[in-house]
Amino acid sequence: MLDWFGKNLRIFFLAFILSVSVWVSAVIAADPDETRPFPTPVSIEIIGQDPGLVITNTYTRQIELVLQAPQSVWSQLTSGENSVRAIVDISKLGVGSHQVPIQVQVTIQPARIMSTSLETLELVLEKxxxxxxxxxxxxxxxxxxxxxxxxxxxxxxxxxxxxxxxxxxxxxxxxxxxxxxxxxxxxxxxxxxxxxxxxxxxxxxxxxxxxxxxxxxxxxxKGGYRDLVVKVVVSGRVRSGYRLTSILVNPSVVTVFSSDIELVNSLPGYVETSQLDLTGVSADLETHLTLNLPEGVSLLGDQNVLVQVGISAIEGSLTITGLPVTVNGLSAGLIATVSPLDVDLYLSGPLPFLDTLLLTDLLISVDATGLVAGTYQLTPIVTIMVAGIRVETIQPGTVEVVISKGIATPKP
Structure with missing residues (x-):
């Protein structure tokens, strides 16, 4: 019996090897290995750093890998957190420049590291x-x-x-x-x-x-110095129909000095300008004015101030009724009838302009350019010969224009 076992041992061993090979082949066929790049770069982890040392150089923070693993393992590698780690251990390093190996760890097996984009990391450590x-x-x-x-x-x-x-x-x-x-x-x-x-x-x-x-x-x-607000002294009235909108002074605060400290301290908190006469003024004004200072007090810096005066016309409104509507652009051989014949106009603007406005400064018209015979609803066009006057509304907002064939009756 022992002789028979000894004679057939080699055959049994070969049969075992063959069966294992067949099993492995079957497993590989069912779940084949794939070699491919890991889909995302792996961050490099520095461990063991002495708290009394600091890394002073710029180094690569990530590496790229190529792995070989069965198809079923790849799905776990790509979906799991920290399935692949790149670790650099500097626990035994001191001051100086070092080439430190990068240890790649794959936590899900079986998997094989085929290549890495970087094998060592250069680090410079200083105190x-x-x-x-x-x-x-x-x-x-x-x-x-x-x-x-x-x-x-x-x-x-x-x-x-x-x-x-x-x-x-x-x-x-x-x-x-x-x-x-x-x-x-x-x-x-x-x-x-x-x-x-x-x-x-x-x-x-x-x-x-x-x-x-x-x-x-x-x-x-400092003693003897004082800041005073500038007060503009105004006289006269602006032109009728206009109003004063603003007075600006630059600088608005000035600094004065006197060797007599008591004199400076006794001054009011402001200083007046020379008189600004606005009699009959109807437009913005810009001028320089001097300051009225008591004797013994001097002004530091510029000896006058810039005064800017804003003047604007007083706004008003005006209603004009019964303005006739004219037809422009009517083709030859056509006549037009407008209904209503006239409109009412509501205007606004500066009073001086409204007070001097003439009827001849206004023109109300409709544009019939290119229109053929028929009935149309047209919007009147208002033309004002005086700038600054605005049309608030027109009544009615549209007029009926009936265009027919015929010869226009000449005006006498």
């Missing part, structure tokens, strides 16, 4: 440096004449900066620039802080805490 630096605010410009800025008050005098050692070492100061040109009131503002190098250029790649601060700059008026 993470944290420092405390004072905040510097650079003021540009000067306040308005007669004003001066006091000491700047900051919500935080210091800022904590952190980042790669090489970048932190480039920072010469932390601050911001504020323009106080022409200001008369206290400055209260939030400003964004910037890290600057020795050339006063921004240094990027750093974290600032706080990133912005509140800045207060008290602005006070």
């Amino acid at each position: 993470l440096l944290t420092q405390t630096r004072p905040v510097e605010i650079n003021l540009t410009g000067t306040p308005a004449i007669g004003y001066e800025a006091q000491d700047t008050v900051l919500s935080s005098e210091d800022v904590i900066i952190s980042g790669p050692d090489s970048i932190v070492q480039r920072v010469k100061k932390i601050g911001a620039t504020m323009d106080i040109s022409g200001v008369r009131l206290d400055v209260d503002s939030d400003v964004q802080l910037q890290a600057l190098d020795e050339n006063n250029l921004p240094v990027e790649g750093l974290s600032l805490n706080p990133a912005k601060i509140h800045v207060t700059i008290p602005i006070i008026q």
Whole structure:
């Protein structure tokens, strides 16, 4: 029996191998392998980073893969979350430049990695440096004449900066620039802080805490100086039918000075201009006026102010009845009858224009160009020879025009 088993062992082994091969072939035939690119790029995960180190170089964030897997596995790979991961372990790395292998993990099996777009990742690690630096605010410009800025008050005098050692070492100061040109009131503002190098250029790649601060700059008026509102003194009446719509003065506030502080403080809160005579004026006016200041008080800057006066006509309305309607563009051999023969017109516009309007300045017509014999409803056309007058409505809004063959009776 043992002799027979020994003689046939080889045959049994070959039969087993053959049966396994047949089974594998059957499985592959039912669920064949497919080799194809993974449909989406795989994000690279950095693990094990020392909190005291920072990556300073720009590196590839994703890789592309080609996998081989049975058809049934592909559907699971493409539908499952984190079915494929690309991991870079830097737990044992220190300061310096490194080529780190990318470990691709396929969590759903069976699957085989055929190729990757990148096998190693170059990373540069630097020491993470944290420092405390004072905040510097650079003021540009000067306040308005007669004003001066006091000491700047900051919500935080210091800022904590952190980042790669090489970048932190480039920072010469932390601050911001504020323009106080022409200001008369206290400055209260939030400003964004910037890290600057020795050339006063921004240094990027750093974290600032706080990133912005509140800045207060008290602005006070010097002794002997005072701001006064400009009051325009007007006399006379504009032309009849017109009205005054606006008076603008530039500057509206002026600064005066006197060595006699009590004299300046005793002034009212305004200063009057020389008299502006508007007698008979019927159009917009622009002029320069001087200011009436007491002796011993001088005006800083321009010695006069610009005054702009707005003048417009008073609006009114006018109704004109019984205006005849004429027919234009009537073809030869045709005559036209209009019903009604006349219309009423409702107008609006500046009173001076309405008061001088003549009937000869108005023409009411209908256009019969190209029309043949028949009955038509036409809209009257109003022509006004005076600009600025508007037609509010016309009654009736349409007229009946009967066109027939015939010879028009000549007017005597």
